[in-house]
Amino acid sequence: MLVTDWRAAPAAARGATLALGNFDGVHLGHRAVLRAAHAARPELKLAALTFEPHPREHFRPEDPPFRLTPAASKAAALQAAGVEIVFALPFDAAFAAMPAEDFVQEVLHGALGARHLACGADFAFGHRRGGDVAFLAGRAEALGIGLTIVPPVVDEAGPISSSRIRRVLQDGYPERAAQKLGRPWEIRGPVSHGDKRGRTIGFPTANVPLGRHLEPARGVYAIRATLAGGQQVPGVANIGPRPTVGGTESRVEAHLFDFSGDLYGQEISIALLHFLRPERKFSGLPELVAQIARDAAEAKKILHI
Known part of the structure; x- marks a missing residue:
């Protein structure tokens, strides 16, 4: 209630x-x-x-x-x-x-x-x-x-406090935050329409605005998404403004492994499990695509997939 x-x-x-x-x-x-x-x-x-x-x-x-x-x-x-x-x-x-x-x-x-x-x-x-x-x-x-x-x-x-948890998330340590929370920290919000570039390069993403959430360390994370129906899907996500493609507003772009389906408008949760690397600007899409593939492989290794 x-x-x-x-x-x-x-x-x-x-x-x-x-x-x-x-x-x-x-x-x-x-x-x-x-x-x-x-x-x-x-x-x-x-x-x-x-x-x-x-x-x-x-x-x-x-x-x-x-x-x-x-x-x-x-x-x-x-x-x-x-x-x-x-x-x-x-x-x-x-x-x-x-x-x-x-x-x-x-x-x-x-x-x-x-x-x-x-x-x-x-x-x-x-x-x-x-x-x-x-x-x-x-x-x-x-x-x-x-x-x-x-x-x-x-x-x-x-003492465990909300301010300490904010600091470790901003420093890129989601595992430490999870220890203090008793569960992984999640960003929850509706899947919104992005620029749809991900699907053209072989890595479709679910875009979730940060809204009123704290912005954690910008970069790439191994994640677990919980969909509206309760299904959990592992993946990899970038948090930040996406400088390679000229982005200006930070958001979560999550690529879910072995998943296909229309998530637009659904509210989902993205749990940050491990920080892989800081966000950086690449010379162009080919370099970005190669790095995403490496990030996905590393995330799968960490998540034992």
């Missing part, structure tokens, strides 16, 4: 155990918060409360896209992690101005009827982030709501 209007939450969405956070990426740290919410009150429905757009997108709209999981991908990842109800609350000027006291009293207690809360130790909320976990603990106790504060999940480099 997806709820986007807290003032009109259906009765079936009230009274849950509620995990709080932005949940961009739904990484291992986020999943620890979800597990804690469920473990505290396993007899209740598990819900997650998050914000759309991400508050950073509201306050800094000029920033380049940075999302690991845009709205639909985040909701899907939360549901895959066992969440029954996703509260994706619109984050606008009015919501940003809501005092922390009102958020707890009117939203969490009044509108949603939360029975238990779970969040990370750094969770902050309300106008100018005026509410922290100490404030939340005091207000929750007064209202008879349980609260679990979840310590960060750490690896050898420290």
Whole structure:
């Protein structure tokens, strides 16, 4: 169940155990918060409360896209992690101005009827982030709501965070991102019409716009595509503006191995499994075609095809 209007939450969405956070990426740290919410009150429905757009997108709209999981991908990842109800609350000027006291009293207690809360130790909320976990603990106790504060999940480099995952993707290490996410990172979007050059050179591609996704390191990747019907197909993909053919806007161009079919308009997911090489400009199409063939062969070797 997806709820986007807290003032009109259906009765079936009230009274849950509620995990709080932005949940961009739904990484291992986020999943620890979800597990804690469920473990505290396993007899209740598990819900997650998050914000759309991400508050950073509201306050800094000029920033380049940075999302690991845009709205639909985040909701899907939360549901895959066992969440029954996703509260994706619109984050606008009015919501940003809501005092922390009102958020707890009117939203969490009044509108949603939360029975238990779970969040990370750094969770902050309300106008100018005026509410922290100490404030939340005091207000929750007064209202008879349980609260679990979840310590960060750490690896050898420290606490796992969305910002760390963004950095390793931008540095060209999708495997490291996958370790922190608990799954490969995916770019999800509709297959759009490109210049159709790929089919003329023997490598037809599915073109997927980056949209609000973070742009990872530009270059060529071994990938796995998940099609609309659930079919998974390995392949190789280039991410970037395609300088050899005069491109200017970054996008994903994925060549799927041993696949033929019309994907236009379908929403697919491209999971980045391994970075093969940086994007570069070739002298012309013959040199590009030869390199694509080498990339495809290397990807097949890595993917054990």
